[in-house]
Amino acid sequence: MQSRYSMNQKNKKPFLKWILISLGIVVVLAGGVSAYWMSLHNWDIEESLEALSPSEAAVETVEPKEDVSSQEGEAPMPEEPQSPIESEKPAEPESAEKPETPPAEDPPASEEGKAPEQEETPPAKEQPVKDATIYQDNLKLPAQPTIINNVVIANKQHPLPQSYAPGESKEARAAFEAMRAEALKAKIDLTAFSTYRDFARQKVLYDGYVAKDGQQAADRYSARPGYSEHQTGLAFDIGETGQEQHWASATFGDTKGGKWLMDNAHRYGFILRYPEGAEKITGYMHESWHYRYVGKEMAADVYAKGVTLEEYLGIY
Ligand SMILES: [Zn+2]
Incomplete structure (x- = not known):
């Protein structure tokens, strides 16, 4: 113890x-x-x-x-x-506003999402409204012609080289003479009063039209040098002998010869190049006298589809 x-x-x-x-x-x-x-x-x-x-x-x-x-x-x-x-x-309100800010930004964000759709729509609508009558600024004459599906293109969007001078197409001339022979049977005396024109000739013509009517008016019915289809040697301005008052005139389309061409030219390889109501596509006002040789097969196809050459070749 x-x-x-x-x-x-x-x-x-x-x-x-x-x-x-x-x-x-x-x-x-x-x-x-x-x-x-x-x-x-x-x-x-x-x-x-x-x-x-x-x-x-x-x-x-x-x-x-x-x-x-x-x-x-x-x-x-x-x-x-x-x-x-x-x-x-x-x-604290600042931090409270931050959650409010994103909702406030959401509507603009959704509007921004809608805005591009609205902005994308006009270009889609503008494409068909594309005006082929307008020359492109600073577009220089090319070194080679534009050829699509073996077709030489000459319009305000596709000019030709200044030196491109093939002369009148013999194939087209032969086709025209065959067509003329058949039209004569219907007492229609067709004549091609203007076919091949080289660059220099077109320049003289265009400058004269500009001096007479002004450039804006001249651009509607005449091509600037390098832009004329007549420089291809495949374009034929057609009228009737003895009916000179209708040559290169809108009245030709109402004549017997003009109507006959409208119904038969495609069988000889010619198409009405600048049909009515297609100025924005072809670049030129309706010309009842201006025909373009593309060969029988293509001409028949273009005629059947009722389209312009630009639409047919997919360049509009
Ligand atoms: Zn012509």
């Missing part, structure tokens, strides 16, 4: 020793914390004591933190006093 008691007495001594050591550590730590606190306040005791007051200390210390938190978007300090919270309230 004694031994047990003495054992307890012996054990108490180290226990007290540890209590004293712990107290010493607490004192040292408290002193260190106090010293650190005073060091934060310029070693001034009053300032350090005032800093312990929650209301005033928070105002001083939190305000700079608020700027940082508002800039960095950090969560507000939990123990912040009322004044910083009130000053932060303006920031």
Whole structure:
């Protein structure tokens, strides 16, 4: 029993020793914390004591933190006093507006999604309205003619080289003579009063029309040099002998010869090149007298489909 008691007495001594050591550590730590606190306040005791007051200390210390938190978007300090919270309230509506902003941006975004559709539609509509009567700016005469499906193209969008001078097509001339022979049976004396014209000849003609009617009017019925289909040697201006008053005139289409050509020219390889109502496609007003040789097969196809050469070749 004694031994047990003495054992307890012996054990108490180290226990007290540890209590004293712990107290010493607490004192040292408290002193260190106090010293650190005073060091934060310029070693001034009053300032350090005032800093312990929650209301005033928070105002001083939190305000700079608020700027940082508002800039960095950090969560507000939990123990912040009322004044910083009130000053932060303006920031809360800002963050609240942010969710509102995307919905406000959504309608414009959807409108932007619709806008391209509306913008894409006009170009699609403008394509058929493409005006082939207008010469392209700065379009120079090419070194080679445009040939599609073995057809030499000559219009305001596809000019010919200035040096392109094939002369009148013998094949086209032969086809015309055969056609003329048949028309004579119906007492229609066809004549081709203008066929091949080279660049220089077209220039003289065009310049004369411009001087007479002005360029805007001349561009409707005459081609600028390099742009005339007559330079291909495959275009035939057709009239009737003895009916010169209808030559190169809209009235030719109402004559017996003009109507006969409309119904039969395709059988000889000729197509009415500038039909009525196709000025925006062909580039020229209706010319009842201007026929273009393309060969019997193609002429019959173009006639059956009732399209222009541009549409038939897919260049409009
Ligand atoms: Zn012509």
